Amino acid sequence: MHRQTKLRLQLLLGTALLAAPVTALAQTAPAPAANSPVGLDDIVVTATKRETNLQDTPISISVVNSEALQNRHVQSLMDLADGAVPSLRVATFEARQSALTIGIRGIVPNDANQPAREQGVGVYVDGVYLARQHGLASALLDIERVEVLKGPQGTLFGRNTEGGALSLVTKKPTGVFGMRAIAGVGNLESYNSELHVDFPAIGDFAFKVDGVLQVQGPVTENILPGETGFGQYDRRGLRFQTRWTPSENFTADLAADVGKDKNTPFYSQLLNFNPNGLTVVPFTSASVPSGSIRGLSPLVQVEGSKRMTQADIGVPQQWSVDDTRGVDLHMSYRPTDALEIRSITAYRDLDVEQYDNIAGAHRPPVVGPNGKFSRYSLAGFWQHQFSQELQAVGSLGDSIDYVGGVFYFKETVSDDASTPSTNQWNADGTGYTILDPTPTIRGFRSMDRKSTAHSESKAIYGQATWTPASMDALHLTVGGRYTWDDKDGVLELVNNDLPIVNGVKGVLRFNSKVDRFDPLVTLAYDVTDSINVYGKYSTGYRAGGASSRSLTYRSFDPEEVKAYELGLKSDLFDRRVRLNAAIYAMNRTDSQIDFSLVTVQGASTRNTLETINAPGTTKIRGLELEGQFRATDNLTLSASYAYTDAKVPDTVNPFNGQTQKVFIAYTPENAASFAADWNSPFMGATLKAHVDANYADANHSFE
Numbered sequence: 001m002h003r004q005t006k007l008r009l010q011l012l013l014g015t016a017l018l019a020a021p022v023t024a025l026a027q028t029a030p031a032p033a034a035n036s037p038v039g040l041d042d043i044v045v046t047a048t049k050r051e052t053n054l055q056d057t058p059i060s061i062s063v064v065n066s067e068a069l070q071n072r073h074v075q076s077l078m079d080l081a082d083g084a085v086p087s088l089r090v091a092t093f094e095a096r097q098s099a100l101t102i103g104i105r106g107i108v109p110n111d112a113n114q115p116a117r118e119q120g121v122g123v124y125v126d127g128v129y130l131a132r133q134h135g136l137a138s139a140l141l142d143i144e145r146v147e148v149l150k151g152p153q154g155t156l157f158g159r160n161t162e163g164g165a166l167s168l169v170t171k172k173p174t175g176v177f178g179m180r181a182i183a184g185v186g187n188l189e190s191y192n193s194e195l196h197v198d199f200p201a202i203g204d205f206a207f208k209v210d211g212v213l214q215v216q217g218p219v220t221e222n223i224l225p226g227e228t229g230f231g232q233y234d235r236r237g238l239r240f241q242t243r244w245t246p247s248e249n250f251t252a253d254l255a256a257d258v259g260k261d262k263n264t265p266f267y268s269q270l271l272n273f274n275p276n277g278l279t280v281v282p283f284t285s286a287s288v289p290s291g292s293i294r295g296l297s298p299l300v301q302v303e304g305s306k307r308m309t310q311a312d313i314g315v316p317q318q319w320s321v322d323d324t325r326g327v328d329l330h331m332s333y334r335p336t337d338a339l340e341i342r343s344i345t346a347y348r349d350l351d352v353e354q355y356d357n358i359a360g361a362h363r364p365p366v367v368g369p370n371g372k373f374s375r376y377s378l379a380g381f382w383q384h385q386f387s388q389e390l391q392a393v394g395s396l397g398d399s400i401d402y403v404g405g406v407f408y409f410k411e412t413v414s415d416d417a418s419t420p421s422t423n424q425w426n427a428d429g430t431g432y433t434i435l436d437p438t439p440t441i442r443g444f445r446s447m448d449r450k451s452t453a454h455s456e457s458k459a460i461y462g463q464a465t466w467t468p469a470s471m472d473a474l475h476l477t478v479g480g481r482y483t484w485d486d487k488d489g490v491l492e493l494v495n496n497d498l499p500i501v502n503g504v505k506g507v508l509r510f511n512s513k514v515d516r517f518d519p520l521v522t523l524a525y526d527v528t529d530s531i532n533v534y535g536k537y538s539t540g541y542r543a544g545g546a547s548s549r550s551l552t553y554r555s556f557d558p559e560e561v562k563a564y565e566l567g568l569k570s571d572l573f574d575r576r577v578r579l580n581a582a583i584y585a586m587n588r589t590d591s592q593i594d595f596s597l598v599t600v601q602g603a604s605t606r607n608t609l610e611t612i613n614a615p616g617t618t619k620i621r622g623l624e625l626e627g628q629f630r631a632t633d634n635l636t637l638s639a640s641y642a643y644t645d646a647k648v649p650d651t652v653n654p655f656n657g658q659t660q661k662v663f664i665a666y667t668p669e670n671a672a673s674f675a676a677d678w679n680s681p682f683m684g685a686t687l688k689a690h691v692d693a694n695y696a697d698a699n700h701s702f703e
Contacts, residue, residue: 038633039575046169047149048463049156049403050393055569058477058524058534060150060582060624062088062640066171069143071677071690075192075214076235077102077123077166078137083694085148086642086671087624088166091701093133097233097263098320098354100136104150105586106620106646106667107163107561109133109542110594111609115383115413115453116489116510116545122153122161125168126255128328128346131160131411131455132383135324135350138259139212139237142171142196150624151563151584152540154518155479158407158459162540162561162588172253173208173243175201188231189217206243212236219307220267224314224434230267230358234319236260249334254327261322267311268358271304283429284369294368297429300361313360315374316422316434323351339394349384357422363598369428372421372435379418385411399469404462414452415548416493419606446495448606451548453489463520477522485514485543491553495606501552508553510546516558530571538563542592549609556611559590576630581623588618591648593662597655608655614662616649638675645669668697 043054043063054061062085064074072084077100081090093099093113101109107120112133123130130136146168153161178198185191192214199207213236218229239257274280279292288294296302301312328346335341356377367373391405423432463479491499491508498505518541524534539562546555565584572579590613597608623643630636648662675692 038630040571040578040628040630040636043145045145045147047147047167049391049405050401055530055571055578055580056532058475058522058532058536058567060565060567060580060584062148062150062626064146064148066144068675069140069146071675071688072692074140075212076137076140080146083671083696084673084675084692086640086673086694086696087150087622087644088148089666089668091666092137092266094356095266095268095358096320096354096356097137097231097265098135098261098322098352099133101133101666102136102166103666104148104164104166105584105622106644106664107542107586107588108664108666110592110665111547111549111611113381114545114548115381115415115451116487116548117611118160118543118545120160120542121163122157122159122165123168124157124165126170126328126330127167127344127389128326128348129158129385129387129409130348131385131409132350132381132413134352134381134383135259135261135322137233137235137263138261138322138324139214139235140168141210141212141237141239141257142194144169144171150582151536151565151586152518152538152561154538154540155461155463155481155520156403158461158481158518159457159483159485160542162542162559170239170241170255171196171208173206173241174198175206175243186216188219189215191215204244204246206245208241208243210237210239210241212238218264219309220269221310222314222317223311224316227314227317228264228319230264230311230317232319233261233263235262251330251332253330255330256327257325259322259324261324262319263322264317264319265356265358267308268360268362269308269312270300270302270362273302284427286368288368294366296366297361297425299429299432311360313374313423313432314434315357315360316376316436317357318355320352320354320356325349338396339392342389342391342393344387344389344391346387347385350382352379352381354379354381360423367425370425372424373432374421374423375419376422376436377417377419379415381413381415383411383413385409398467400464400466402462402464405460407457407459407461409455409457411455412452413455414450416450417448418446419448447493448495449491449548450493451489451491451553453487453545455543456486457483457543459483473526475522475524475526477520477524479520481518483514483516483518485512485516485558487512487543487545489546489548489553491546491548491550494551499551499553510553510555512544512555514544514558516541516560530575532569534565534567534569536563536565536567538565544592545611547594547609547611549607550611551608554610554612556592557590557613559588559592559613561586561588563587578626578628580626583623584621586620586622588620589616590614591618593648593651595653595655610654612651612654614649614651618646618648618664620644620646634678634680636677638677639673641670641672643670663700665700668699671696 089103091101099113102121109120149165153165157165177200180196182194195211197209219231222229237259241255244252280295283295326348331343333341387409389407393403461481465477488511499508518539520538522536541558541560544558563586567582569580593614626640628638646664650659673694679688
């Protein structure tokens with residue numbers, strides 16, 4: 001179980017450090033007259049593939065703008081794990097910073113850390129889909145805003161957005177010279193620096209360069225000399241952008257980025273021991289009778305009240321390294337004032353070398369005298385993807401706004417993994433020896449698994465909003481997307497040998513071809529100029545696949561969500577109060593459920609995982625509230641709340657044939673966030689203060 005509360009206080013002094021005047025990219029309301037009260041700014045979003053006012057967009061959206069990202073010290077997506085957006089859950093996969101698990105509204109993938117598995121929430125940077133969990137913790141590079149789109153986004157965003165989408169929008173070149181430098185230090189030996197340079201335009205070209213460095217020392221010290229600690233990171237990123245504007249109706253944006261994220265996993269400490277009150281036999285016992293449990297080594301600590309600053313067991317631990325690279329080209333052409341044609345072409349790849357030895361003597365099974373322990377997960381992961389999207393965004397008269405497009409995506413993903421035990425107890429558990437102080441992944445070890453998967457997806461979509469001329473407060477939106485998914489994979493090695501099924505040895509393959517239609521219908525009504533209500537029906541899905549942790553490469557089908565939502569958006573009291581609310585019901589069928597079995601095989605520990613489609617319907621019900629209050633011209637208060645009730649049907653465990661309860665990880669029933677921002681002129685500069693606090697109920701994690 002996991003409970004989260006967090007309080008943060010920051011004092012910021014804003015100055016014109018290393019800055020020349022820069023054209024603002026954030027689109028806000030016009031500045032009010034000096035003698036008028038200051039209301040809340042408009043927020044422009046692109047959730048419908050066109051720029052719209054957040055308050056006029058009939059979708060449940062939370063927006064974290066660049067100022068809020070800075071105030072909350074969000075340097076990577078992992079920092080959104082603080083609960084700033086209550087219905088958004090971000091967590092490391094099994095404490096590994098090299099892969100993130102992202103969930104919205106109770107749609108949380110279990111183990112998408114495999115080539116043939118998919119996420120349930122789509123992540124996009126400037127409209128480019130990032131298909132893998134790996135690399136998502138890389139340093140963020142000058143983000144203008146993060147849009148959190150809640151609920152299925154199957155029509156406009158497509159596959160693997162059944163829970164929603166996380167859309168990151170970067171700041172673009174302006175053609176006006178400007179420079180921003182940011183530096184900071186913190187606890188845990190942390191420091192960070194950023195440099196953002198906008199170059200003066202050269203003819204029709206504008207250029208921008210962003211560089212970021214983020215470093216943190218260990219959260220938990222490793223007591224084995226010469227080894228890295230736990231929870232460290234060293235993130236570096238660089239991006240170059242150029243904008244070409246040869247005419248008023250054509251723009252081309254070319255961007256290239258590279259990132260290196262060195263990190264170590266968080267230490268997995270033992271929170272409790274023998275909670276069921278079994279008979280405890282001594283650690284040195286030759287056997288453990290039924291109904292009993294082996295006692296712990298005297299070196300093992302049980303600490304459930306606070307995070308350990310020093311590990312109780314020293315283990316070999318190296319840096320994991322994520323290398324990410326990407327290039328994308330955005331082109332926009334406006335043949336008329338009523339039509340814009342866009343093209344988004346992108347290529348990305350990533351290489352991951354993962355080292356995870358977080359559990360020490362804490363991971364089951366508990367071994368006795370002279371037993372080998374501490375499972376070291378050594379894994380490689382490689383992926384490259386290409387995507388192409390064409391969009392037409394326009395209007396027909398004053399009554400119809402539309403967007404339509406075609407989408408193509410192709411990727412290849414492969415992995416391998418080994419899990420040797422690195423430590424061995426002595427006869428009485430008062431000491432241990434290191435079996436392998438310099439582990440390597442490939443070439444010198446037996447492989448637990450090795451697999452490759454290929455995916456190809458094609459789609460055509462369209463969405464239109466009709467506003468009757470005789471009733472301009474009413475807005476009807478209808479859309480749909482037809483998708484063709486083709487995926488195949490091969491499991492090449494299991495336990496360092498060819499897989500064996502029904503006594504036959506050979507590589508295992510799977511192939512899946514799926515086509516489907518995802519509709520959307522929304523009816524919105526403007527009660528007043530500042531109060532809007534809407535009702536929406538939408539669907540989404542997560543593609544099927546196969547588990548490379550399975551001994552048989554067991555395949556599973558896509559899961560599908562049908563969602564119903566009612567929402568309210570309002571600006572009140574001269575725009576000094578903003579209150580948005582949404583209530584929803586989601587029904588998910590063919591839910592992809594993971595079951596795990598840990599076994600000891602010689603000097604290794606194997607985690608076999610089977611994924612099956614659960615019977616019946618997973619029901620998710622929820623309520624979301626967001627509010628802002630401009631208390632004074634200098635003070636703004638913000639609060640948000642999410643209630644999520646998720647129930648999965650009881651499902652048969654494929655390892656023992658028993659029906660058991662299933663829970664959705666990282667989905668607190670109640671979660672809330674609060675923030676206060678104050679600023680005031682001070683000696684020619686701006687004095688700012690920010691405080692925020694977040695809360696989440698106890699909830700299940702993967703372990």
